[in-house]
Amino acid sequence: MTQTPALEFWFEFASTYSYLAAAEIEEKSLAAGVAVVWRPFLLGPIFASQGWTDSPFNLYRAKGAYMWRDMERLCVEKGLAWRKPTQFPRNGLLAARVATALNETGALSRFAKAVFRANFVQDRDISDPALIEALLDEQGLPGPDLLNHAASNEIKTALRRRTEEAAARGLFGAPSVFVNDELFWGDDRLDAALAWARARC
Amino acid sequence: MTQTPALEFWFEFASTYSYLAAAEIEEKSLAAGVAVVWRPFLLGPIFASQGWTDSPFNLYRAKGAYMWRDMERLCVEKGLAWRKPTQFPRNGLLAARVATALNETGALSRFAKAVFRANFVQDRDISDPALIEALLDEQGLPGPDLLNHAASNEIKTALRRRTEEAAARGLFGAPSVFVNDELFWGDDRLDAALAWARARC
Numbered sequence: 245m246t247q248t249p250a251l252e253f254w255f256e257f258a259s260t261y262s263y264l265a266a267a268e269i270e271e272k273s274l275a276a277g278v279a280v281v282w283r284p285f286l287l288g289p290i291f292a293s294q295g296w297t298d299s300p301f302n303l304y305r306a307k308g309a310y311m312w313r314d315m316e317r318l319c320v321e322k323g324l325a326w327r328k329p330t331q332f333p334r335n336g337l338l339a340a341r342v343a344t345a346l347n348e349t350g351a352l353s354r355f356a357k358a359v360f361r362a363n364f365v366q367d368r369d370i371s372d373p374a375l376i377e378a379l380l381d382e383q384g385l386p387g388p389d390l391l392n393h394a395a396s397n398e399i400k401t402a403l404r405r406r407t408e409e410a411a412a413r414g415l416f417g418a419p420s421v422f423v424n425d426e427l428f429w430g431d432d433r434l435d436a437a438l439a440w441a442r443a444r445c
Numbered sequence: 446m447t448q449t450p451a452l453e454f455w456f457e458f459a460s461t462y463s464y465l466a467a468a469e470i471e472e473k474s475l476a477a478g479v480a481v482v483w484r485p486f487l488l489g490p491i492f493a494s495q496g497w498t499d500s501p502f503n504l505y506r507a508k509g510a511y512m513w514r515d516m517e518r519l520c521v522e523k524g525l526a527w528r529k530p531t532q533f534p535r536n537g538l539l540a541a542r543v544a545t546a547l548n549e550t551g552a553l554s555r556f557a558k559a560v561f562r563a564n565f566v567q568d569r570d571i572s573d574p575a576l577i578e579a580l581l582d583e584q585g586l587p588g589p590d591l592l593n594h595a596a597s598n599e600i601k602t603a604l605r606r607r608t609e610e611a612a613a614r615g616l617f618g619a620p621s622v623f624v625n626d627e628l629f630w631g632d633d634r635l636d637a638a639l640a641w642a643r644a645r646c
Contacts, residue, residue: 304495306616307617310615310628313628411507416507416511427511429511432634433633436522
């Protein structure tokens, strides 16, 4: 009996490179025979602990200018839709709480991809509960129930603990992938993480 | 008549990922049929303009811990020798001035790779003029003459201007590659830069 290799996919809804990884990870992991566990978390508290009160792409202008050009280039190369959002970063707290409330992987990944498209293709405000409810509805998920559940102390605490877990395990950016305790940072390290999982799990 | 595609390879002797790129770029560019122009520069002034007085890998602990593990992993994968240096970052000013004084590409790349090995394989102090002279000597290059030339106002000014040019063109980290004005940041984007150069030059 062999165990299926697995990885944890940690993402933040405000993160541009997380959008790329979310769009690609299912096809790539299926091809590699690696199971994926989706892990929404919040970068804000992790950035704040480094003294950043805004995205480093806003704080460091040259780094930001590069990221926007890089996203444009990568989306063309990967055949992904892309529109530079008029607001960056958007507040992903509500979406992350709803994603935390969605235990079933299929529903979570469908919802997450819809939120990323809303932010980075449709340029919509992902902190708006009406939008989140509409996206849940489009996925055939019970919007009002999930929004209520997402507002519960149980889910708020679960997301806070998950973000604390991320920091404790050495995570400092998004997207990040863990294969056991081996960390891979960035959409561009997804293939390396999958190869690691296949070789060692 | 067609023009050979070309790229500029911008590197800093203190930079771990620049060591990787310097070790790989000649073989990769030869295979791709792309010419490489080596461009030593200094990251210090660029980091200082962002408010950093040390390497971000020292300032941001989790990012630093990841980088050291990542280097270890990547060097195994690429079959490159590696020893975590006991001092980081080392001052690459002298080596960058000598590299600036070496106009001929072959000599520059041989010297640069020797400096990177001294820093990241042999754990030696690359700011020591005696080491730099020994490395030049090993490459069959006139050490005393080059050290004198490297200390001239001409070379000091040339390196300062080059670093200013890097900042003006939007460069914010090392290694970086320019294909005309298209910027690629990081050793892991070398293949993308080569493909860009082939497709568009």
